Each structure stands twice: as structure tokens, then as C-alpha cells.
Amino acid sequence: MSANENKLINLTLKVWRQKGPDLKGALETYEARNISTDMSFLEMFDVVNEGLILEGKDPISFDHDCREGICGACGAVVNGRAHGPEEGTTLCQLHMRHFNDGDVVVVEPWRSKAFKIIKDLVVDRSALDKIIQSGGYISVNTGGAPDANAIPIAQEVSDLAMDAASCIGCGACVASCPNASAMLFVGAKVSQLKLLPQGEIESDKRAIAMVEAMDCLGFGNCTNEGECEVECPKGISITNIARLNRSYFKARSLFNKNK
Ligand code: SF4
Ligand code: FES
Structure with a gap:
């Protein structure tokens, strides 16, 4: 077991929020509290979104389907790396044990003229x-x-x-x-x-x-x-x-x- 497994960590997320394709977007800051390092990155987003929904706020939109690294639906740029810091890993298979307590994590959508942003981290591929x-x-x-x-x-x-x-x-x-x-x-x-x-x-x-x-x-x-x-x-x-x-x-x- 690696040193970072089976722990709870707190992160500061800076996530690209954009309500629609032709609207202006910006990075917004969220605190992700008590995140199990056994979770995947998308499960971490699920936890953050549950909190946002309970507060009556708009949850972060992100694409996903299989969550097993097979379908190709997920993806975002995490701290400047497509699908995050782990090689050979999709965002849905990226585990939170690769992050440390107190990390600041910047999450942005795929950026390309050919991939229009639909909402937040969801792009039209x-x-x-x-x-x-x-x-x-x-x-x-x-x-x-x-x-x-x-x-x-x-x-x-x-x-x-x-x-x-x-x-x-x-x-x-x-x-x-x-x-x-x-x-x-x-x-x-x-x-x-x-x-x-x-x-x-x-x-x-x-x-x-x-x-x-x-x-x-x-x-x-x-x-x-x-x-x-x-x-x-x-x-x-x-x-x-x-x-x-x-x-x-x-x-x-x-x-x-x-x-
Ligand atoms: S990064 Fe490009 S080549 Fe690799 S799986 Fe995704 S679409 Fe295919
Ligand atoms: S959700 Fe299918 S590859 Fe990530």
C-alpha cells in the first residue's frame, strides 16, 4: 500500500465554469473536503457536486460514461496535463492518492478551435x-x-x-x-x-x-x-x-x- 492510500485529504479546486458555448467563462474556487484517496477524480467531483447541489448551486458539468478508461467520454486538463499527472491514465481512472493534502488543483476543459465548450468541462468532440x-x-x-x-x-x-x-x-x-x-x-x-x-x-x-x-x-x-x-x-x-x-x-x- 502506498503512503497516500486510504487517507482523507482536503484540496482547493480551481475549476473552469462556463454556462454555455458563447458565454464568457472563468476559473472558480471550491474547497473539496474529506476526499478519500481511494476515490477517482470523477468521484471527487461527485462529492463536490453533492455539496454544491445541497447549497442550491449549479453542479460542475463534466463528461463521463464507463468510468473504466474504455469509452473515451471523460477528459479535462488537470494542472496543465491532459487527463492529469499519471501516464497512461484517463481522468476517470486517475485516483486521488496521486494528490496530497492541501494541493491546489486547476481543472480546465480541452481547448481547441474544433472542440467548442458546451458547458464547464464538457466540450463538443x-x-x-x-x-x-x-x-x-x-x-x-x-x-x-x-x-x-x-x-x-x-x-x-x-x-x-x-x-x-x-x-x-x-x-x-x-x-x-x-x-x-x-x-x-x-x-x-x-x-x-x-x-x-x-x-x-x-x-x-x-x-x-x-x-x-x-x-x-x-x-x-x-x-x-x-x-x-x-x-x-x-x-x-x-x-x-x-x-x-x-x-x-x-x-x-x-x-x-x-x-
Ligand atoms: S489521446 Fe488521441 S490517440 Fe490517444 S486515445 Fe485519446 S483520441 Fe486516441
Ligand atoms: S468515462 Fe469512459 S474512459 Fe473515462
């Missing part, structure tokens, strides 16, 4: 869905499960595809990138399909469509800063961006040749 809608799927007939099982795929290739497929679409890569680029997300989505024979067929078309959608939706470009890889809770490697770039430039040169 539908731009990521629109990128997927532009081409992040397989539309050719791939047969049934027995057909897929009949295609031999090298273990190392299927491992790379599975690693890329672990992206949960949380948007932390965008929030941590100085250019608010979604290249790690797009790189993961393109890679998980391109690495397998069923996805390779449409990979040229897919790379162009998804990069163009990303540009249109207001995300920035990748300049190899690397913050996205550090802050990604699923450890998605920036080698997926390199794979995306190779696919995109190859597809573009073929497209230009055939014009």
Missing part, C-alpha cells in the same frame, strides 16, 4: 466523429468471420493493428498539442484499418478523406512536438502519424498522376 464518417471504415465486402480467420496475418502486424485500435477517441492528443492537431487520432484510426488486408484496399482514399476532413474541421497540423504521445491515455505511438503521412503522400502522388 463530434468533430472526431465527423473525421471517422469521412472514411474511417471499410466499405468493401469482407465476408464473414470464418473468411477473416482464414487470412494469415503476422503476429507483429496484428499486434500493431490492435495497439492502434486501442484509441478511445478521447481527444487528449488534440488538447495537449500546441497546434491542436488530431494527427495522433487520425493516425491511429488509419493504421488500425490499413495494417490489415481488409482495410488496405481503401487505404489511399481513406487517408486523403480523413486528413482533408481534419483540416476542414479546424484542427491544426502536426509539427512533431510529441506531446500527444506523452498525454495519450492509451499509449498510441506517433509512429502511427508517420504511417498516416506515408499513406497520405503516396495516395496524393497517385491521385495527382492520374489527374
